[in-house]
Amino acid sequence: MERERCRTLLDERVPGSVEQAVKDADTFFGVELPALAAWRFDADDADDAAAIRQPVLSVLGSDTQPLWVEVAAFLRSTVPDIEECVIDGVGHLLPIERSRPVAEAPARFLARHPITA
Incomplete structure (x- = not known):
């Protein structure tokens, strides 16, 4: 899904989600993503x-x-x-x-x- 279509869909169906994701970026990249990368299956x-x-x-x-x-x-x-x-x-x-x-x-x-x- 191209970026603009994705952004439009998120803004329409989950208002404020993109802005919240930006606010949560430190947690995502600092905690969640490293934990996911460490998990093996x-x-x-x-x-x-x-x-x-x-x-x-x-x-x-x-x-x-x-x-x-x-x-x-x-x-x-x-x-x-x-x-x-x-x-x-x-x-x-x-x-x-x-x-x-x-x-x-x-x-x-x-x-x-x-x-x-």
């Missing part, structure tokens, strides 16, 4: 992924960037009980671009896989 962790016994839902936009497509492929290849749902016409901002189908995907998943004690 990759080919070396395939045994850990294969040990997951609960059903897993992977939600992806049809216009998703290659990095997230690669993550989804990794999950498909390693997690034994995974379901993938692709939401048409959206990318990284999928819950903002098409909130209804994004909300319906986990609702259907949880109806098929109710949480038990």
